[in-house]
């Protein structure tokens with residue numbers, strides 16, 4: 001039986017979905033992860049403990065383990081897993097992305113540099129080193145602008161600024177967020193011109209350098225800032241075919257410019273009339289539990305598509321998404337505090353078209369809105385005969401939910417009593 005090495009960051013939502021995909025494909029799995037406790041529950045056998053922040057050492061450990069138990073593929077999950085996967089696969093002589101390309105895709109400044117060299121449409125940008133006045137750098141880029149960290153994800157620390165004062169405040173706030181994320185406060189930041197327009201996400205699979213588009217999602221809630229909380233994703237996109245063709249072509253050029261050639265990509269682009277600009281392109285699939293909105297061929301999951309590709313199994317009939325429209329809502333976080341309850345779940349589930357609802361923060365735990373937050377409150381899933389119907393199901397179901405959050409001060413008073 002083939003064995004797969006699956007690199008699972010502690011923060012992933014997708015351990016279960018990748019492990020089920022492996023089971024369905026009949027491959028054995030070794031998990032590489034950062035904390036034993038995280039995985040002992042799902043793994044009968046010895047997991048490999050690695051530090052994802054030290055990719056060279058982790059790749060060395062993978063090579064050592066492979067001498068005992070050979071791996072047919074190394075697959076990294078989410079942003080934090082992909083560099084180790086590329087290095088590990090390289091060590092084992094397996095099909096992989098070049099580690100340099102993956103590193104480039106994990107650093108928003110390096111990504112902008114590579115896209116600029118290739119002339120791919122994107123915002124104007126400038127790197128903001130620590131100690132330099134954000135207002136001056138933002139002034140050069142032009143307003144409105146967006147200040148962001150180079151290496152976080154999920155819109156964490158991404159802030160729009162409309163003038164120099166706001167740019168300074170944003171930069172300071174981003175630095176505090178970096179500290180909270182155990183990153184260096186004196187790291188350079190990125191300042192970009194704000195791209196107006198509608199936003200789409202492209203889910204794709206690279207095979208031998210060719211991008212196959214698996215799905216294009218509309219994001220029908222306008223994301224205008226100052227913070228960018230993602231909510232609705234609906235596929236198929238309702239953009240005109242010519243625009244979609246342009247979006248797909250730009251995404252393919254972006255992957256090529258970064259030097260990526262194999263495996264999943266998740267790209268975000270903005271479309272303003274004729275203009276298509278790349279926000280980012282990551283060498284991974286869609287995050288959170290959003291992949292559950294996708295089904296291929298006859299009921300094949302995105303995780304199965306990814307594993308089949310990594311294992312060199314046939315894919316011919318499974319890269320075509322089912323014909324149903326589908327969508328997911330990342331449930332917005334309405335405020336900071338302690339989550340007391342999410343009421344109305346039964347009503348939400350009963351809404352026509354709703355296919356699932358998962359609350360992913362436990363009662364009694366803290367909820368933190370963006371730009372500081374790094375966790376999803378939950379996910380609503382819908383399916384239907386049209387993208388409009390799916391969008392409407394998600395909105396109606398969301399309106400059924402009442403998220404009860406107790407502000408921290410009140411929660412502390414209550415526990416002191």
Ligand SMILES: Nc1ncnc2c1ncn2[C@@H]1O[C@H](COP(=O)(O)OP(=O)(O)O)[C@@H](O)[C@H]1O
Pocket residue numbers: 123146148152153154155156158192193194195196199223228268279280
């Ligand atoms: N230059 C920009 N112009 C307009 N919106 C932006 C820009 N940069 C980021 N955003 C918004 O912020 C969101 C998150 O930014 P992104 O660069 O994708 O960071 P992350 O890696 O955290 O997802 C984007 O999906 C988009 O809505």
Ligand SMILES: [Mg+2]
Pocket residue numbers: 154155268280
């Ligand atoms: Mg993004």
